[in-house]
Amino acid sequence: MIPYGKQDISSDDVDEVIKVLNSDFITQGPQVPKFEKSVSEITSSKYSIAMNSATSALHCACLALGLGNGDWLWTSPITFVASSNCAMYCGAKVDFVDIQSNTYNICPDALERKLIAAEKKNLLPKVVVVVHLCGQPADLEKIHALSKKYCFKIIEDASHAIGAKYKDLPVGNSKYSDITVFSFHPVKIITTAEGGMAVTNKKELFEKMSLLRTHGITKDLTSMKENSDGPWYYEQIDLGFNYRMTDIQAALGSSQLSRLGDFIKKRHLIANEYNKAFADLPITLPWQDPNSYSSFHLYVIRINKDFYNHKKVFIDLRERGIGINLHYIPVYRHPFYTKFGFDKNDFPESEAYYAEAISLPIYSKLSSADQAFVIKNLKESLSLNLK
Numbered sequence: 340m341i342p343y344g345k346q347d348i349s350s351d352d353v354d355e356v357i358k359v360l361n362s363d364f365i366t367q368g369p370q371v372p373k374f375e376k377s378v379s380e381i382t383s384s385k386y387s388i389a390m391n392s393a394t395s396a397l398h399c400a401c402l403a404l405g406l407g408n409g410d411w412l413w414t415s416p417i418t419f420v421a422s423s424n425c426a427m428y429c430g431a432k433v434d435f436v437d438i439q440s441n442t443y444n445i446c447p448d449a450l451e452r453k454l455i456a457a458e459k460k461n462l463l464p465k466v467v468v469v470v471h472l473c474g475q476p477a478d479l480e481k482i483h484a485l486s487k488k489y490c491f492k493i494i495e496d497a498s499h500a501i502g503a504k505y506k507d508l509p510v511g512n513s514k515y516s517d518i519t520v521f522s523f524h525p526v527k528i529i530t531t532a533e534g535g536m537a538v539t540n541k542k543e544l545f546e547k548m549s550l551l552r553t554h555g556i557t558k559d560l561t562s563m564k565e566n567s568d569g570p571w572y573y574e575q576i577d578l579g580f581n582y583r584m585t586d587i588q589a590a591l592g593s594s595q596l597s598r599l600g601d602f603i604k605k606r607h608l609i610a611n612e613y614n615k616a617f618a619d620l621p622i623t624l625p626w627q628d629p630n631s632y633s634s635f636h637l638y639v640i641r642i643n644k645d646f647y648n649h650k651k652v653f654i655d656l657r658e659r660g661i662g663i664n665l666h667y668i669p670v671y672r673h674p675f676y677t678k679f680g681f682d683k684n685d686f687p688e689s690e691a692y693y694a695e696a697i698s699l700p701i702y703s704k705l706s707s708a709d710q711a712f713v714i715k716n717l718k719e720s721l722s723l724n725l726k
């Protein structure tokens with residue numbers, strides 16, 4: 340099966356991991372701060388906090404922004420469930436804003452309409468999670484302007500988007516947000532097997548997230564509430580977690596990060612091949628915002644549902660050995676979420692997207708032969724599964 344995404348591990352990556360295994364520290368050693376520093380450099384952010392997943396980073400980000408019982412978090416329904424589950428961990432409530440028809444990211448106009456309505460009912464969100472779907476940044480400038488008017492915080496869920504740019508600035512510089520989160524799961528742009536990172540320019544958010552990562556424990560004398568009892572002394576001053584990344588993972592991350600530019604270039608080459616091959620078919624190719632540079636984590640096509648049977652094409656391609664996928668089932672459709680009473684008619688663009696979207700294989704190790712196989716089979720399958 341040709342997967343839709345896959346890691347690219349070099350012999351240098353392997354060597355870096357082995358070095359750590361043979362060193363004094365396999366966790367909480369020098370590798371994590373080194374990886375954090377590199378991520379801050381490439382994203383132009385002041386602070387980076389490595390964690391064991393993007394899910395953990397989203398959880399800490401929400402807590403650091405003060406999200407709690409009774410508060411609202413809004414996000415796009417076309418995302419991985421982690422983008423909204425982070426609110427649930429904090430006892431907050433979730434609502435969704437429909438997507439834009441061209442980028443499939445959260446729609447700033449729909450957001451504004453929903454904010455106007457929510458303000459009248461005193462139900463404004465405390466946090467909006469902005470997802471950069473497929474690696475293409477959302478319209479941050481407009482959303483940021485709305486955040487000033489309606490007083491909400493912004494977390495960028497950039498799990499797909501390390502190395503992407505918005506208006507010539509690297510995603511993660513947090514010019515238009517409070518915190519940005521990255522994922523290093525193996526299907527993402529770079530990997531640490533499991534792992535994530537929160538980046539911010541705000542010292543107090545950095546300090547709070549650092550504390551939450553390690554049980555709420557501090558060894559810093561200036562942060563302590565009491566006087567030190569002696570050299571063994573530390574204090575738990577908050578309720579935190581063990582969300583730490585290991586040095587083994589961080590070494591892999593640093594090594595992977597040195598190839599970030601190459602990975603993204605390769606993804607663009609693959610995307611261009613698909614664009615050429617499908618130019619004449621009645622399918623929607625990934626539209627690219629001229630203000631941004633996508634990291635192309637995903638290559639999503641929409642096959643017009645008036646021409647093709649989406650489900651049949653999907654089943655057929657899987658049977659032909661192509662691990663296509665659908666990113667994503669709208670979050671409000673999951674049984675855990677349906678109980679909150681969402682109405683799918685409130686999200687027409689998300690529903691239309693869900694009826695037509697297919698993610699094709701894209702990853703730096705995808706060979707030209709495998710890509711040619713995907714193209715040939717997709718064309719065949721489309722011609723056999725007309726409506």
Ligand SMILES: *Cc1c(COP(=O)(O)O)cnc(C)c1O
Pocket residue numbers: 391392393394395418419421422470496498499521522523524533534535
């Ligand atoms: C992968 C992903 C996550 C979760 O990342 P983990 O590192 O696996 O926890 C969150 N949000 C989005 C949009 C993702 O694609």
